[in-house]
Amino acid sequence: MTTTSMKDVARAAGVSVGTVSNVLNRPEAVAEETRARVLAAIAELGYVRNDSARQLRAGRSRTVAIVVLDVANPFFTDVVRGAEPLVESAGGVVTVCDSGEDVRRERRHLELLEEQRVLGLLITPVDDSSASWIERLSGHDIPVVLVDRGAGRHPHCSVAVDDVHGGRLAARHLVEQGHRRIAFVGGPASIPQVADRLAGCREVCEESGAELEVFATPGLNFQAGREAVEQMLGREDRPTAVFCANDLVALGALQGLTMHGVKVPQECAIVGYDDIDFAAAAAVPLSSVRQPRAQLGRTAAQLLFDEIAEGRDHTHRNVVFQPELVARASTSLEL
Amino acid sequence: MTTTSMKDVARAAGVSVGTVSNVLNRPEAVAEETRARVLAAIAELGYVRNDSARQLRAGRSRTVAIVVLDVANPFFTDVVRGAEPLVESAGGVVTVCDSGEDVRRERRHLELLEEQRVLGLLITPVDDSSASWIERLSGHDIPVVLVDRGAGRHPHCSVAVDDVHGGRLAARHLVEQGHRRIAFVGGPASIPQVADRLAGCREVCEESGAELEVFATPGLNFQAGREAVEQMLGREDRPTAVFCANDLVALGALQGLTMHGVKVPQECAIVGYDDIDFAAAAAVPLSSVRQPRAQLGRTAAQLLFDEIAEGRDHTHRNVVFQPELVARASTSLEL
DNA sequence: CCGTGTTTTTGAATCGTTTCATGAATGGAT
DNA sequence: ATCCATTCATGAAACGATTCAAAAACACGG
Numbered sequence: 001m002t003t004t005s006m007k008d009v010a011r012a013a014g015v016s017v018g019t020v021s022n023v024l025n026r027p028e029a030v031a032e033e034t035r036a037r038v039l040a041a042i043a044e045l046g047y048v049r050n051d052s053a054r055q056l057r058a059g060r061s062r063t064v065a066i067v068v069l070d071v072a073n074p075f076f077t078d079v080v081r082g083a084e085p086l087v088e089s090a091g092g093v094v095t096v097c098d099s100g101e102d103v104r105r106e107r108r109h110l111e112l113l114e115e116q117r118v119l120g121l122l123i124t125p126v127d128d129s130s131a132s133w134i135e136r137l138s139g140h141d142i143p144v145v146l147v148d149r150g151a152g153r154h155p156h157c158s159v160a161v162d163d164v165h166g167g168r169l170a171a172r173h174l175v176e177q178g179h180r181r182i183a184f185v186g187g188p189a190s191i192p193q194v195a196d197r198l199a200g201c202r203e204v205c206e207e208s209g210a211e212l213e214v215f216a217t218p219g220l221n222f223q224a225g226r227e228a229v230e231q232m233l234g235r236e237d238r239p240t241a242v243f244c245a246n247d248l249v250a251l252g253a254l255q256g257l258t259m260h261g262v263k264v265p266q267e268c269a270i271v272g273y274d275d276i277d278f279a280a281a282a283a284v285p286l287s288s289v290r291q292p293r294a295q296l297g298r299t300a301a302q303l304l305f306d307e308i309a310e311g312r313d314h315t316h317r318n319v320v321f322q323p324e325l326v327a328r329a330s331t332s333l334e335l
Numbered sequence: 336m337t338t339t340s341m342k343d344v345a346r347a348a349g350v351s352v353g354t355v356s357n358v359l360n361r362p363e364a365v366a367e368e369t370r371a372r373v374l375a376a377i378a379e380l381g382y383v384r385n386d387s388a389r390q391l392r393a394g395r396s397r398t399v400a401i402v403v404l405d406v407a408n409p410f411f412t413d414v415v416r417g418a419e420p421l422v423e424s425a426g427g428v429v430t431v432c433d434s435g436e437d438v439r440r441e442r443r444h445l446e447l448l449e450e451q452r453v454l455g456l457l458i459t460p461v462d463d464s465s466a467s468w469i470e471r472l473s474g475h476d477i478p479v480v481l482v483d484r485g486a487g488r489h490p491h492c493s494v495a496v497d498d499v500h501g502g503r504l505a506a507r508h509l510v511e512q513g514h515r516r517i518a519f520v521g522g523p524a525s526i527p528q529v530a531d532r533l534a535g536c537r538e539v540c541e542e543s544g545a546e547l548e549v550f551a552t553p554g555l556n557f558q559a560g561r562e563a564v565e566q567m568l569g570r571e572d573r574p575t576a577v578f579c580a581n582d583l584v585a586l587g588a589l590q591g592l593t594m595h596g597v598k599v600p601q602e603c604a605i606v607g608y609d610d611i612d613f614a615a616a617a618a619v620p621l622s623s624v625r626q627p628r629a630q631l632g633r634t635a636a637q638l639l640f641d642e643i644a645e646g647r648d649h650t651h652r653n654v655v656f657q658p659e660l661v662a663r664a665s666t667s668l669e670l
Numbered sequence: 671c672c673g674t675g676t677t678t679t680t681g682a683a684t685c686g687t688t689t690c691a692t693g694a695a696t697g698g699a700t
Numbered sequence: 701a702t703c704c705a706t707t708c709a710t711g712a713a714a715c716g717a718t719t720c721a722a723a724a725a726c727a728c729g730g
Contacts, residue, residue: 003452005396005686016710020705021688031708048475051450052390054684058336061387071415077407084486095430096406101553112428115386117338140383142339197631222612281590283618288663330507340716351680356718366678388716391685672730679724685717687722700702 013041074276082297155302166323167200179241186245187216225252247272285328348376402458409611417632499657502535514576521580524552560587582607621664
């Protein structure tokens, strides 16, 4: 069964292929009666447009790609959900690619996406080593918007949250609760978000004279959090509070601590980052630094379409949101 | 800057387009020296293959689509992760589509995927109303494998877990713990997985004379679980145990109960379904019915490629896995 | 230097759309 | 009847890669 093409439809309806194309793309330009005949033929033959041919002719696809660090992290799924409506209402399609915090995977995705001539790219880069690849895409007329990451000196639009400030908020909160020995859990340090959050935290600790100890993890997931806190168990001078680079790590830490009988927050407080839905829902509700996840996605998509619309004379915009601390039971008995 | 094509590369390297194509696709068939010259030209011009053109010629894309009910549900991300390695090692690419338990969204995805002439489709259908659409795809030579869902009388391969049995396991466990009033939380009932799990549960309850009350929810997420248990709070004859249609619902239920001071498992036990990583990690570790998530994905991909390889004379296979109960603290003080 | 066999390269045909300059048909208005 | 304006339909030329039969280049023994 060889797939049926426009030519077959045209023959069946007794018109030319041009007309079939018109029925599909500018129905108002085709006479009522002809249109009906063509539509009937389409239904009859079960004809389905061939998108490759369409794209080849158009020169671009209608796909907007989002490359994220971890699809299993609710933070990113929320960002994606924020971006989707706008893209779809513009007639586009969203495709999500998971780099898994791995530069090689990220690069493979970028290669493929370039071959596919995607309409645009929203990306949270793994680290700075991707910069040249990303620039290659935008050099080839594929607009790129950096997500959850300031553009810095890079020539792109970006939406980001002030992570240094977020780090400050978390640390300040802990200090205000009287903590003098604080642990930072997260990594790898090559991830800019991790570095920034730590920087903000360190700043506050130094100002206030609190002690800061860093537990580097190989990734930002549940497992990592649990393993990290196990390292600090049983120590005499164990930190009295933990600031985790994201909520998955924090939930892991929470789990690790409770499993070993350490009471949260009485014996050890925890602050997370992202304020994913699970955070409020943990059995010890988690204090966390909230980012406007959906809005991040929405704005990113908006910037992308602006750039597409403005074309040549577009000037890049860098939007920065401010994070906000949400205090819950994991840092204070009163909550 | 108009994109550079093979023709440009050919001109720059002083060869024909056929040769350029060969360098890319069968390098061994091109003389050493020529190949070097062509590769140099490619690098020089920053040439990137046009995938649309490739696909048009090939007649199919290299994309395997996975349509899931909810990308934010770790169950599905694990299934996807299970399928990815196999697909990628076969030179394919995975694209994930989220139907969000919504038939209309699902249908839109199917239309698009058919236009894209995807290599194959792995899908967890929202409900039975999609059957005819799915059959249309496979009628158009796009192999389809049903995931987490028996094929029944439908002409497809499938990988599934025996959900009725899973329901039985959960209910039996609760009954063995001495519970006589059990609540089932989940919905909508049109989702086959929900219906099956309930059926198994009901069966055991009837056998053992336990009372069963059903709390239907509009979806299978966190929110739904929390809201559902709130309905049953404050009742005199409140059920002493809850079986939730999946772990997200169960975590919501757990949250709802603890928030209202109901002790789990002392005052109310909970069993979930899927055994996602968060389940073990909840502050009251959740008993759950485990499904081999990654293996589900892996097997589905395997079946898909088998079908592609075998072509015409392929007979559909339906693989059914058995679920397994993992008992944790949410159903027993001893754990 | 020829014939034979092998390795390379060529270039035209093809995939299925969209686009657009032309042409045909229709309907008034004069 | 004639002319003009509209409204519709046509068909050939792209788009950029792959394929494959045929041509060209080369190697080598006699």
